[in-house]
Structure formats: C-alpha cells, structure tokens
Amino acid sequence: MASMRCKCGEHLRDDDPEWTLTVFRFGEFDVDEESADLLSRSTDIWRCRNCDRLWAFWQRGSGVVPVEYVNPLKTPIATSVEGTTEESGAS
Numbered sequence: 001m002a003s004m005r006c007k008c009g010e011h012l013r014d015d016d017p018e019w020t021l022t023v024f025r026f027g028e029f030d031v032d033e034e035s036a037d038l039l040s041r042s043t044d045i046w047r048c049r050n051c052d053r054l055w056a057f058w059q060r061g062s063g064v065v066p067v068e069y070v071n072p073l074k075t076p077i078a079t080s081v082e083g084t085t086e087e088s089g090a091s
C-alpha cells in the first residue's frame, strides 16, 4: 500500500475504495484484455476527502511525483458506496 499526505494534511492511500480512481486513456482501453495487463497501463488518481484535491500519477514507478489539481470550489462532491445519494431521481 502506498500513501502520502495531501497539502491539507489528510492522509491519502492507494487502496481507499471510495477515493482512489483508476483511469484509462480511451485509446488504450480494451475490454478483451486481461485485467492485470490493462491495469498496468492505467493512471492512478487519488482524491482527497477533505479538500477535494486530485493527485494524478501520470507516470508509473518509484519516485514519481503526482501532479496536483485543485478544485476551486474546495467542496468535495458527495459519494456513496451504497449508491444512495441526496438526489431525488426522476421528476
């Protein structure tokens, strides 16, 4: 498990199921490929639950410094593992 401190002081880690994103470049995504091979080309993005900064690891390997992206609103968007949100649905 990898971890780091966000600039706000929050402890971030790569195995947080709600706040760690695995993204793929559209041109590299292949549903027929083995998941391990596909994940080896993914980009990890860690999201801070406190300040909503995103930390993108555009390169792989040890010593890679993540790129910081700041949400100008500084308010985390609500997420839920259970799929329950405050939204009312169809009107």
Ligand SMILES: [Zn+2]
Pocket: 006, 007, 008, 009, 010, 048, 049, 050, 051, 052, 053
């Ligand atoms: Zn933060």
